[in-house]
Amino acid sequence: MPANGDLDPLEAFRNQVKEALEAALEAIGIDEEPVVLEKPPQGMGDLAFPCFQLARRLRRNPVDIAEAVASKIAAQGMIDSVKAKGGYVNLNVNSESLARAAISQALSAKDRFGAGSAKGVRVLLEHTSVNPTGPIHIGRARNPIIGDTLARIMRKAGYDVVTEFYVNDVGRQVATMTWGAKNLTINEKPERDKGDHRYVPFYREAHRRCDEEPEVLEEVDALLYKLEHGDSEAVGMNRRISETVLEGMMESLHQINIRIDGFTWESRLVEDGSVDKVISKLKLSDFCRESEGAHHLELESFGITGRDTRWVFTRSDGTSLYTTRDLAYHLDKFTRSDVAINVLGEDQKLGMQQLAAALEIIGSDRKPETVFYAFVSLPEGRMSTRKGTVVSLDDLIDEAIERAYEEVRKRRTDLTEKRMKEIARIVGLGALRYNIARIQAEKQIVFKWEEALNFEGSSAPFLQYAHARACSILRKSGSRLREDSAEICSRKLVNHHERELIKLVAALPSVVGECADTRRVHALAAYGQDLAGQFNQFYRYVPVLKAEGDTRDARLALVEASKWALRNTLDCLGLEAPEEM
């Protein structure tokens, strides 16, 4: 039994099935066969044990084996029935005990329903970490959404999660921006009056001047050198500007319900000497080479391939590079966590491979885990700051709320303006997050407004609507849930719609645990859709308020349990659960 077995009704069933299968296999003389279970297609049961592997090993017909195994399993506990079919042993869960377990847990755990027990594992989850030079655009917006959703899911599953943003305030890009802010006079107004947009015109112009005027480039280099050698004036100014930009970016993230627990400033790692320490260690390595004053590691033997297998970690003037500092950062992270996870764009894959090799070379036994995501592009191609084809997260947020407001107005005439605006915000921002979270991270996304702000079908409003419907029933019921809710549910909820809904509600803890362990956010979005869809069917076919006696009370309890399952799923996805819409 896993630590949280008592909290997970489906897990309990799975364990009973495993035990029963092991005993049955032993009874027909088969030892040490790993029991692998799968989910059969609709209508064939709840769990299946395929006998084909076994058939090959024993040189026996899988159909016969399945029948022999099935005949040795008795219906008991949560196992309701066992049938052999075409080489599979299909098992059905006992609806009464599942209802009892799931309903009682959902009703008592409430907003904790779905949670796994504390694992005592410290997770440091780094996400977003974009350069503080300008606003976040949607090409990168997957990062905070995937990162925050994963953090929420892992927290729910019982990990101790701290999210962190690594602020790159040392490199050339930031130095370029700071140089621009200090030396240029620009009348062009930024797109928005917001910290992250403020220095964009300066940054853009400074960049252009660097390309065209060598002496500007030299000045930026000089500033970079000062920054890395602790010149207090340069460091102070750079820090102020970075902070302003960072604050603007955080405002945007707060709007989509994302808050980051901690920040590590890259400059700190330079100041406190940890970068120098890493550099000294690297220089002692057998893989280190020097060329014209710059140092690099020769990583060919670490499976790094391509035109260049060198990994440079100091420039000729002795200053460090981004990845060198990132190496120091990872060593720091390891002291504060048991598991370090990075959410990164797929362009960082080689960099992470090199980092892993460098970690090995300096004798670290730890490596970060990485969730890579592919970039979001526009129908006309890649987003480009220079071509001016970027869509900022701020634009997306505004558009989402605006479109949602139109939808609310179409449907509701009875609400106050304030209430409509509030619902529009919840629904619009939900749609935005859901549409990013629902897609497997490694798949490319071509951004289209009508998809990103979809309000029906596979979308946040679909889930939120089911939740609002549940709330509406509960609000109108005028009665309190009974103490013996779980018991009457197990007796009275007998029709197909009720039972299928219970199965999905019962699955929440397993789904959360699975998503957390595999670090896959999109699977929870898919579960949410199934759950909401099943609730909507129930809503359509099973009257609650018009039912009578125990049946009414049992159905009300199921609505309440469903409400918690929906709400907690929404919460893990970072979406708000409106009580009306």
Next chain:
RNA sequence: GGGCGCGUGGCCUAGCUGGAUAUGGCACUUGCCUCCUAAGCAAGCAGUCAAGGGUUCGAAUCCCUUCGCGCCCGCCA
């Protein structure tokens, strides 16, 4: 030149530790509001799972080749 990832009905997508008729959604056609909010429900239409070969009793899933798309191979971050 090399490496990594992706390629599933007109469009988006799940499944990818090999297994029973390939999951949902959008769009389209057709029903359902005197009934707990129709942002919903039901039915229909629609698939050579990029192509070819191989392994296997069995391949969307594993292996090889090819094609297409993305990303990377900086003393940038």
